[in-house]
Amino acid sequence: MSKIIIYFLLFISSYSINHVNINKLDVQSRNGTVFMSMNSFSKIGVDLKRSKNTFILNTDLGKYYLIDNRIITPQKEYTYLSIPFISQEKYYLPLELILELNGAYLKNNKIIRSVEPKNPNIFPKRIISLSPGITEKIFALGGEDLLVGRTSFSTYPEEVKNIDIVGTMFEPNLEIILDKDPDTVIAETHFRKKLMSTLNSLGISVTKYQTPINIPEIHRSIVDLGVLLGRHLEARGLNASLKDKINYTRYILRDQEVPKVYYVLGSGKTDITPGGDTFINSLMVLAGGENIAKEKNGWRYSLEELILNNPDIIFGSQRNIDNMLMEENYYFLTAIKNKNHYIIPDDSIFNLPGPRALTQGIYEMVKIFHPESAKKLKPKY
Template sequence: MSKIIIYFLLFISTYSMNLNISKLDTQNRKGTVFLSINSFHKIGIDLTSSENTFILNTDIGEYHLKNNKIITPYREYTYLSEPFIFQGKYYLPLELILELNGFHLEGNNIIRSTQPKKPDTLPKRVISLSPGITEKIFALGGEDLLVGRTSFASYPKEVENIDIVGTMFEPNLEVILDKKPDMVIAETHFREKLMSTLNSLNIGVTKYHTPTNIPEIHGSITDLGVLLGRSLEARGLNASLKDKTSYTQYILRDQKIPKVYYVLGSGKTDITPGGDTFINSLIELAGGENTAKEKSGWRYSLEELILSNPDIIFGSQRSVDNMLMEENYHFLTAIKDKKYYIIEDDSIFNLPGPRALTEGIYEMAKIFHPELAEKLKCLY
């Protein structure tokens, strides 16, 4: 046991090691590498089993894995790479266990993931000025810290119990001060003038960059977890999401990729996510090719749309109806062949949070590859 601990401390201090997976006790299932418990011990992971529960001791605390759930003090997260017994030995998913330990796999190397600096004191009264941040706070089990949110925040349903402090772009300073927060959290849109005012009143402000791709979504979850004292939950949530991403990629492997167009606006100005948006990352993960992937931002032209001639068009009822009413769009094959689809709640795509990587991916994949929809229901 002492050798394992020494090896683990060496592993932590060097941040990486050359790992030849073929020399470990591995099994491959559905595109996922599984390691036996003994192999985890060899690479310094403190993992034990007791009555169908796996106990994982990490540098930030303890996880229990039971019935395909990652159990933390504030939340439980599901995962799909089910542990199994083979020839009398338990096997668990390698990358999920590494994620919970604060590491990730790059080729044959185990690399320590970036660890944000812990705050000197944890906030007890938080106001969120971003719907995406609000969603993540709930996902991390931090809703008990929330004392204010914007009128734009609508998910999860329990957010209705949190008082509104204005809109995302026009928060009410007087209402904010009345809530006596010790931390205000916002994203890219937040105005510097308001930040300076709050700081002058000794109210802490944390402003995050709004994620533009999937890795940045994971990074924002990590950062927020550290800020709120929910690091165990942040790793658990990221491990769950990444495991589901891997499963999605496995199910959609070798599928023909349709060219798709996500309509957000049409007529005088055509609006759709370009290649530098996180929605473009979602489209690719769901097995589609974004028509506007070569564009930056959200603007597109009718000429470009007609030239690209997507196989599939999807969007909200209003957005699709507006397109159908314009004769100029009737030249598109997707319109003529009625390959246009309505998304009842497109907020699942428009907020770069956990729901986008589960429900959002499922709703897109259901449109792009309907024959595989049944296999992807488990993403919820």
């Protein structure tokens, strides 16, 4: 009987969330974020309670505890910026963050339930990651205890050095992989079909994801990986944290002029930069810049296009910036003439489509594009 009641309550909650317009509820807006009163959350089927300085959120996956600026899950803690407040003796909490934790989102002022993958029958216990982006996300989800192998390309976070190397991203060592006795190997787009077939024939499951090419795909990849690892609760918590910080970034940059920017990844014989179909382009837009290569697909560019589009700002690694400064062909560029070229000490923060790119990566770009606004982000991120 108790199971029937639980299923009924979950059904009512799902129905409520899918059929509510927030204009009819008690909401307030602060710093570009919509906050909703606790009483209104109860009206849409959200189970939210308060105990002293802690908000307790019961969801279909389990409990979240919100204390100060932290989202606490069984495996990991995440920070957020839209701190609850009291107005007229009522508590208000960030609507989109609470919805994300409940597996829902806001669209055109309507609350819609997200479509999420189902949990696998068995969760892996011994994982080898063949992608730096996957490795970073596993750590971010609190799943590092499951990792038994990674490639030499995986260097973040620092604790990854405690995980044994099984070769490079493009040439993993099959013998070492087998010696690690994994139940799952996780890879991304670059993974070769032949190696996948070999591993499958040896009874090792292989999960291959498409490398994200924009910010929504990064969020989706976090959910997919979280479900696979049994860290679904953490996946929602991580995404809620990231989306809250992204919304704040958009808010503080809302009235800024947008400079034309160029991210140099290669110069000289071949000019290389991220085109409009790359996730790095999404980062540049979010950080308040206009990518001059936004109309291009892929990574190839030309000197003629660079001179024609003449960026206000150029940024990249020390080596790539130095290469441009040594080539006379680039002297015509306004950013070179005015010395508006900037060195990124570690450009891997842009090159891996994961949580770090959406926090530290965005911050590093905002420091270059809008230095005054970056001061508002530094203590937040």
